[in-house]
Amino acid sequence: MLLFLYLFSGLIALIRKSGGISATADWLSKYIRSEKGVFYILWALIPVSLFLLSSAITYFIGAGWAAAPYNFGALGIAALLFLIFGLI
DSSP, X not given: XXXXXXXXXXXXXXXXXXXXXXXXXXXXXXXOOSHHHHHHHHHHHHHHHHHHHHHHHHXXXXXXXXXXXXXXXXXXXXXXXXXXXXXX
């Protein structure tokens, strides 16, 4: 898990260096006009983030158990929530 976090932070650093974060901020600034707009955009991004992270985590869980990773798709979000809130 620690290796995954290091690799993920490296990916974020590469995106930041290449200007991807500022390009995304410029693109979203066309749609955000108030504090409520920021709130709505953040809430819209939460399900997308949960879906993407849960698929990555369940892939490694499935590989560790010598099972097909796609069998864990239904449990992905629940597993991610347990990991985030420290219930495991």
